[in-house]
Amino acid sequence: MPDSRALRRKVAIVGAAETDTVGYLPNHSTLQLHAESAFNALADAGLTLDDVDGIATAGVSPAQLTEYLGIMPRYLDGTSVGGCSFLIHVSHAVAAIAAGYADVVLVTHGESGRSRVGVGGFGGGASTPGGQFEAPFGVFGPPSMFSVPIVHYMKRYGLTEEQLAAVSVSTRQWASMNPRALMRDPITIADVLNSRLIAWPLHLLNCCLVTDGGGALVLVSEERAKDFPKPPVWILGRGESVQHTNISQMWDYSEWTAAAKITGPEAFRMADLDHSAIDHLMLYDAFSHTPIYGLEALGFVGAGEAGPWFEEMRGAPGGALPVNTNGGGLSYTHTGMYGMFAIQEAVRQLRGEAAAQINDVETSLVHGPGGWFSATSTLILGNQ
Amino acid sequence: MNPQKPLPQATPETQEYWDGLQRGELRIQRCRSCNRHYFYPRPFCPHPGCHSRDVEWTTVSGKGKLHSYVIAHRAHPAFAAPYVIAVVALDEGPKMMTNILIDDPRPETLPADAPVEIVYETVNEKVTLPKFRLV
Numbered sequence: 001m002p003d004s005r006a007l008r009r010k011v012a013i014v015g016a017a018e019t020d021t022v023g024y025l026p027n028h029s030t031l032q033l034h035a036e037s038a039f040n041a042l043a044d045a046g047l048t049l050d051d052v053d054g055i056a057t058a059g060v061s062p063a064q065l066t067e068y069l070g071i072m073p074r075y076l077d078g079t080s081v082g083g084c085s086f087l088i089h090v091s092h093a094v095a096a097i098a099a100g101y102a103d104v105v106l107v108t109h110g111e112s113g114r115s116r117v118g119v120g121g122f123g124g125g126a127s128t129p130g131g132q133f134e135a136p137f138g139v140f141g142p143p144s145m146f147s148v149p150i151v152h153y154m155k156r157y158g159l160t161e162e163q164l165a166a167v168s169v170s171t172r173q174w175a176s177m178n179p180r181a182l183m184r185d186p187i188t189i190a191d192v193l194n195s196r197l198i199a200w201p202l203h204l205l206n207c208c209l210v211t212d213g214g215g216a217l218v219l220v221s222e223e224r225a226k227d228f229p230k231p232p233v234w235i236l237g238r239g240e241s242v243q244h245t246n247i248s249q250m251w252d253y254s255e256w257t258a259a260a261k262i263t264g265p266e267a268f269r270m271a272d273l274d275h276s277a278i279d280h281l282m283l284y285d286a287f288s289h290t291p292i293y294g295l296e297a298l299g300f301v302g303a304g305e306a307g308p309w310f311e312e313m314r315g316a317p318g319g320a321l322p323v324n325t326n327g328g329g330l331s332y333t334h335t336g337m338y339g340m341f342a343i344q345e346a347v348r349q350l351r352g353e354a355a356a357q358i359n360d361v362e363t364s365l366v367h368g369p370g371g372w373f374s375a376t377s378t379l380i381l382g383n384q
Numbered sequence: 385m386n387p388q389k390p391l392p393q394a395t396p397e398t399q400e401y402w403d404g405l406q407r408g409e410l411r412i413q414r415c416r417s418c419n420r421h422y423f424y425p426r427p428f429c430p431h432p433g434c435h436s437r438d439v440e441w442t443t444v445s446g447k448g449k450l451h452s453y454v455i456a457h458r459a460h461p462a463f464a465a466p467y468v469i470a471v472v473a474l475d476e477g478p479k480m481m482t483n484i485l486i487d488d489p490r491p492e493t494l495p496a497d498a499p500v501e502i503v504y505e506t507v508n509e510k511v512t513l514p515k516f517r518l519v
Contacts, residue, residue, distance in 0.1 A: 029395035035428065039437070049435040070430025118395040125393075132392035132402075133424050134481050136513050137469055140460035144469055148481075152452035152471075155496035199469075200455035200491060248471050248481035249424075253452050 002221050011094040015045025019110070029118030029127070030060060031068045033110025038069065047104065054102025055242070056089035058082075059111055063245035063374040068129065072243040072251075074262045075102035076375065101240075130246050139247075142286060143199045143207055146372035149253035150201055150289050156254045157304030159292070161201055163311045165192035167288040168205050168330050170316040175327025177317065177356035182209055183331040192288075206288040208329035208338065215340035217347075233350045236363070237271030237380035239263030247372045256373055259297035263367070263378040271363075271380040275300055278380070279361040280349050281321060282342040284368025285328040291315075294367050295323075298378070317356065325349060325356045339368045343379065350383040387461040391511050398425045400441055405512040408504050410446045412478060413439050423478035446502030448474040448516070455489050472500050472516050485517045494518075 017040035019025070019033055028036070034057065042048055054075035057065050062076040077092045079085055086107055093105040112119055118127045125131045139145050153159055169189055175181035187205060195204040225232040241258035244250050251257050268274065281300070283291035292306040300321070301309050309315070315323030326332040326345035333341055346364035348354040366379045394402040401424070404411030414421045415429035417436035421444065422429060428437045451473040459465035468484040484494065485503055500516040507513060 027396040029397060032395075032397055032427065035426070039428070050433055068426060068430070070432055070435065072432070126391060127393035127395050129424055131390065132394070132398060135390035136392050136511075137481050137483050138389070138456065138460040138463040138467060139469055139481075140456065140458065140463075143458060144454055144456050144460075147454045148469065148471055149452055151454070151496050197455070197457040197466075199457060200466075202454070246481075248479060253471075 001223060007094050007098050010098045013090075015041040015043075015047065017041040017044045024114055025112070026115040026117060028110075028112065028115075030110055030112045031064065031118055031129070033112060034060065034065055034108045035069060035110075037110055038106055038108050041108075042106070049106075051104050052106045054093065054096060054105035056086075056093060056105060056107045057109070058085035058089070059109070061245060062242045063371055064129070065108065066242050067244040067246060067249045072241055072258055072262065073102065074239065074241055074266060075105065076240055076242045101238075129249075134246050134248055142372060143202060145247045146287055146290070147199045147202050148247045149250060149373070152253035153289070153293075154201065157307070159289075159304070159307040161193060162189050163307035164201060164206055164288040164292070165189040165203075166307075166311040166313070167285065167291055168192050170310055170313055170319075171285060171324050171328040171330045173313075173316045174322075174325045174356050175331030178325075178327050178332060179355060181327035181332040182211060183327070202287060205330075208286050208334035209331070211333045211335055213333050213335045213341070215344045217340075217343065230351060231383060233347050234382050234384075235379060236273065236382045237267035237269070237378070239266030239270075239378040240376065242370070242375040243373075245371060245374050250373055255303065256293040256297035256369075256376065258373075258376040259294060259367065259378065260299070263376045264298040267365070267378040267380050271382075273363065273380065278321070278363050278365045280325065280346065280358060280364040281315070281323045282325075282346050282364065282366040282368075283323055284338055284342055285324055285330050286334070286338070286369070288330070290369065291323060291328075293373070298365070298367060322358050325354060325358060337370075339366075339370075339377070342366050342368055343381075346379075346381050350381055389460075389462040389507075391507060392513075394510075397427050401425045402511065404443070405504060405514055406506075406510070408512075409443050410474075410502055410514060411441050412444055412474075412476070414442045414476075415439050421474070421476040421478050423474075423480050444474060444476045446474075446514075447519075448472045448500055450484065450494065450496060450498045450500050450516075450518075451479055452496065453484065453494060455491070455494075468494065470516065480514070482514055482516045485515050 056077035058080040283294040453470035
């Protein structure tokens with residue numbers, strides 16, 4: 001059995017500091033307090049922000065903090081449960097560092113509790129960066145934020161609206177084989193292009209559903225895994241990152257940098273597999289372009305090649321590498337945080353119990369964003 | 385009752401930016417260590433590999449290129465569709481979100497990388513928003 005004693009004396013705190021002053025600080029925004037604490041603690045340790053590859057915070061999101069600091073870590077912890085959150089961050093960081101998920105974890109706290117400067121919840125508040133630098137221009141939900149990079153990508157790589165539509169068509173073909181899918185009637189490229197405009201270049205059928213639902217997972221140690229009715233689905237590899245919370249602050253609109261540089265390579269390295277060993281893909285499809293960015297960033301195709309790949313129906317039924325076999329967020333279901341459903345379908349495929357079951361599947365890669373390419377995570381699962 | 389457009393509320397590290405817009409100047413910050421401009425304002429350079437705290441305010445040209453955009457048809461309740469939510473790349477490097485002021489926005493009239501320039505749109509005595517138009 002795993003025993004937390006194995007982590008005894010495995011991790012230490014090597015830098016610690018507060019803000020320059022504490023008390024009444026009306027000239028500091030909430031994020032400024034986080035940053036000042038971070039600079040001071042790193043200086044105390046003789047390190048800089050560029051040494052940090054793990055981040056933990058509460059009150060603000062890890063996405064807000066990384067964007068403000070200008071970093072893209074490979075471990076994040078946004079556990080936000082009140083005053084003891086930072087104790088929990090330390091607890092998680094011990095395991096994360098012992099597991100090799102990060103080498104240097106930065107835990108920050110900053111709170112304008114008295115002056116209330118720059119205070120806001122997730123995406124809220126007129127004084128947050130989003131409230132100041134995006135909300136005044138009429139962004140209105142994911143369709144007008146997640147979609148902002150696409151035109152830049154289209155110019156750079158020649159991606160067409162027809163290729164964007166092909167992602168929806170391919171996914172609907174899988175949905176038509178899944179009785180639980182909300183949208184099962186086959187569609188054509190023309191159907192997508194003729195559907196109502198939401199935020200050009202996105203039409204209605206380029207956008208995920210909005211549904212109700214849920215899912216859950218139970219995980220146990222290797223030793224116990226054989227004692228259950230269903231065969232185990234092993235977690236072979238994982239990766240995580242976060243970089244921004246406002247789409248205007250995404251580093252590069254032509255690629256999904258965090259997936260290309262961090263989550264994909266980490267997951268493949270941990271799993272000790274290469275791309276040819278992956279039998280099945282679940283590429284979180286909030287919109288038609290999300291799997292296009294994902295397929296490229298994970299290295300299954302080269303830059304600019306995913307549009308033609310989907311247009312050739314290579315991820316559709318009968319294609320070389322099945323993608324989103326449940327019908328995806330575009331046609332199966334999308335509650336808002338769809339990632340759980342992507343994992344569920346990977347588990348069903350690996351157990352051999354999917355509605356649109358593919359043959360000889362031993363590995364599945366599940367990949368998706370949080371926010372609008374803000375957070376990123378990759379899992380590689382297997383049944384051998 | 386018409387819903388209100390969301391308006392920004394400045395914070396200490398962004399006040400100079402908003403004050404500059406009120407005067408008709410685009411004020412952004414530049415890092416004295418790596419000599420790169422950045423946006424949005426904060427008291428250190430956010431560029432990976434730099435992160436210097438030796439930064440200064442500069443007035444920039446307000447000229448740039450249309451980096452990417454959407455034409456919003458499903459509108460914010462306070463906005464009239466269609467309208468253009470854009471990210472422009474300033475000639476000095478940083479990118480910022482804005483609206484492109486254009487009648488009847490269509491993909492054909494909004495080519496990616498088209499040159500744009502700032503239009504100062506005064507909302508009230510505290511807020512002037514940086515909008516852009518095609519040059």
